[in-house]
Amino acid sequence: MRRILSHFMPEKSNEPNIMFGRNSNAFKGNERYDYWDMSIEHFDAGRHVESIQYFLLYLGDDGIGNVQMTKGEIDELSFTFLQGSKRIEGSVKEGKLKAFVKIALTTKKETDLYRKILEKNYYLKYCRFSMNQSGMLHLSFTSMLNEASPYQLFYGLCELALVADREDDLILHEYPGLKKVDSGHIRDISEKEKRQKFEFFIDNINKALDILDNSGLDCHQYPGAASYLMLACLFKLDFLIKPEGPVMETIKEIQSTFFQSSSITPQVKIQRMKNNLKELSNVSWEDFEKEMYEVVFTFDVTSPAGKEELKSLIYNELGHMDFYIENGYSVFAQAIPDYIVGYCLYNYSLLPVEKELCLLYYKIREQEFFQNLGYKYSFWKNTNLRKSKIKKEVMKISKNHRNVHVDDSVLQFDDALDFYKSFILMLAGLQIKNK
Amino acid sequence: MIPKNNMDKTYENFTDWDPSLASTTVERVLEETGFNPEDSRRGINNWVLPLKYGTIKIEYHEGSGMIAADTVIGNLEDVRDIHKLLVFLLIENEKNLFVTLSLYENQIVLSLIIYDVFMDVATGKDKLEELISSAEKYNLVFSKMK
Numbered sequence: 001m002r003r004i005l006s007h008f009m010p011e012k013s014n015e016p017n018i019m020f021g022r023n024s025n026a027f028k029g030n031e032r033y034d035y036w037d038m039s040i041e042h043f044d045a046g047r048h049v050e051s052i053q054y055f056l057l058y059l060g061d062d063g064i065g066n067v068q069m070t071k072g073e074i075d076e077l078s079f080t081f082l083q084g085s086k087r088i089e090g091s092v093k094e095g096k097l098k099a100f101v102k103i104a105l106t107t108k109k110e111t112d113l114y115r116k117i118l119e120k121n122y123y124l125k126y127c128r129f130s131m132n133q134s135g136m137l138h139l140s141f142t143s144m145l146n147e148a149s150p151y152q153l154f155y156g157l158c159e160l161a162l163v164a165d166r167e168d169d170l171i172l173h174e175y176p177g178l179k180k181v182d183s184g185h186i187r188d189i190s191e192k193e194k195r196q197k198f199e200f201f202i203d204n205i206n207k208a209l210d211i212l213d214n215s216g217l218d219c220h221q222y223p224g225a226a227s228y229l230m231l232a233c234l235f236k237l238d239f240l241i242k243p244e245g246p247v248m249e250t251i252k253e254i255q256s257t258f259f260q261s262s263s264i265t266p267q268v269k270i271q272r273m274k275n276n277l278k279e280l281s282n283v284s285w286e287d288f289e290k291e292m293y294e295v296v297f298t299f300d301v302t303s304p305a306g307k308e309e310l311k312s313l314i315y316n317e318l319g320h321m322d323f324y325i326e327n328g329y330s331v332f333a334q335a336i337p338d339y340i341v342g343y344c345l346y347n348y349s350l351l352p353v354e355k356e357l358c359l360l361y362y363k364i365r366e367q368e369f370f371q372n373l374g375y376k377y378s379f380w381k382n383t384n385l386r387k388s389k390i391k392k393e394v395m396k397i398s399k400n401h402r403n404v405h406v407d408d409s410v411l412q413f414d415d416a417l418d419f420y421k422s423f424i425l426m427l428a429g430l431q432i433k434n435k
Numbered sequence: 436m437i438p439k440n441n442m443d444k445t446y447e448n449f450t451d452w453d454p455s456l457a458s459t460t461v462e463r464v465l466e467e468t469g470f471n472p473e474d475s476r477r478g479i480n481n482w483v484l485p486l487k488y489g490t491i492k493i494e495y496h497e498g499s500g501m502i503a504a505d506t507v508i509g510n511l512e513d514v515r516d517i518h519k520l521l522v523f524l525l526i527e528n529e530k531n532l533f534v535t536l537s538l539y540e541n542q543i544v545l546s547l548i549i550y551d552v553f554m555d556v557a558t559g560k561d562k563l564e565e566l567i568s569s570a571e572k573y574n575l576v577f578s579k580m581k
Binding site: 096109111114115117118119120121122124125126128129130131132133137138140142144146147149151152155 | 544
């Protein structure tokens with residue numbers, strides 16, 4: 001009996017309970033897809049309330065408890081779901097579905113803010129900013145039940161959730177006279193952890209800037225090197241630190257400006273990115289600390305990557321390592337596997353096994369940071385990698401995902417740079433077994 | 436469906452236009468709401484409807500499936516008390532079911548967005564009528580705020 005139970009119980013772990021990266025809803029189990037199909041089936045049959053119930057079951061994730069639903073009178077329903085720092089409330093009543101998020105409470109005349117959110121309304125496709133008589137700012141979505149198909153609900157509620165989660169922190173930052181509301185579900189992070197994260201954040205940016213200034217490589221001539229280094233740094237910080245406000249938004253802007261096709265030369269882009277990095281390194285503890293809280297997500301901002309897409313990205317980028325190794329710029333060569341891991345985590349909803357391996361990559365690469373956070377393991381003995389510890393950890397991940405074959409034989413342990421490169425190759429070589 | 440003779444006239448102006456199902460539905464909605472689709476047509480997937488106080492511009496983006504109907508209610512520069520107007524617009528948005536009040540540069544815009552996959556003639560008609568009646572209501576309110 002005990003053996004059977006242990007199969008269902010999570011393995012005891014002495015590791016701190018810290019979330020890295022943003023939760024992904026992209027890979028749902030078969031049961032969840034059944035809920036989606038049921039939702040469509042009920043909608044097509046005109047059973048709209050049942051359709052919405054199944055849709056909410058589809059959105060839910062038992063592991064994180066992100067969706068709550070209560071049945072009321074006949075054909076009535078109320079629900080809540082979580083997205084980052086926001087709680088979305090909804091009801092089904094009198095033939096309509098209404099969902100809204102409280103953004104902030106105004107306490108004084110905020111003409112500039114009102115103008116700004118009304119301007120945002122012009123670009124929203126499913127929802128709108130509004131205000132009630134008490135000065136509470138809302139973002140809301142409404143649909144008649146006969147139009148509330150799972151597709152309409154998905155796109156509408158997704159826009160509502162993503163915009164609300166992004167805008168509330170930015171608005172509160174820009175208009176300090178507003179009162180924060182509806183953030184009761186946020187799990188606070190200890191002061192010690194926040195301090196560790198702050199130090200790591202500032203230290204990593206300063207290190208990257210220092211390398212750019214003193215490495216001896218002419219970044220004007222080789223802008224690619226500088227971009228690998230800075231983007232790797234930003235993606236890593238977003239995943240490991242997970243800021244939830246203006247810092248998160250700045251990281252988003254920096255990388256999207258970089259990847260945007262424009263007439264600006266790579267050299268100018270690099271200089272701008274460097275300036276932005278310098279600005280980020282000046283963030284005050286008070287502002288940084290406000291962005292440190294843990295939340296759960298119902299909708300994902302990223303989409304899944306195809307296996308081939310990921311493979312091709314990895315092989316293309318890894319190919320650039322040789323140039324920097326051959327010319328003695330190992331620090332820039334190292335930035336390439338770092339960039340690949342960071343880019344994948346930032347831009348794609350990875351498979352759980354891929355995400356766990358990427359986290360392990362960071363645990364090895366940034367061991368001191370993890371140890372400062374309370375993690376007990378050690379993957380290094382002085383400057384040497386501990387082969388057995390790392391292999392054991394890879395196998396642990398592999399065992400948790402039985403439909404995936406992880407080939408750890410490709411890992412090379414003689415040299416750190418070779419190891420990180422081989423780790424990325426192991427990631428590219430993951431084989432998904434057909435059930 | 437649009438009567439065959441009308442369809443032929445469409446092709447006189449837009450010879451390469453093969454109207455999508457959604458465009459055909461939009462024109463049926465216009466007919467049902469009392470507008471002449473031919474007179475309203477301004478280009479491929481574009482229509483302009485005359486109102487008592489202005490016009491409604493309808494655009495259908497085939498790629499995204501979005502059908503957007505916009506009408507300009509007025510200009511912020513013409514208003515005496517901008518703060519009061521902005522509060523009014525936000526509070527109205529709290530009450531509105533389908534239409535949205537927004538600002539584009541200084542223009543006060545009343546919009547309706549429907550997606551082609553979710554639109555049929557009946558729902559399109561209901562929503563367009565709400566847009567028209569709301570536009571008339573807000574034009575009256577706006578004229579008093581000048």
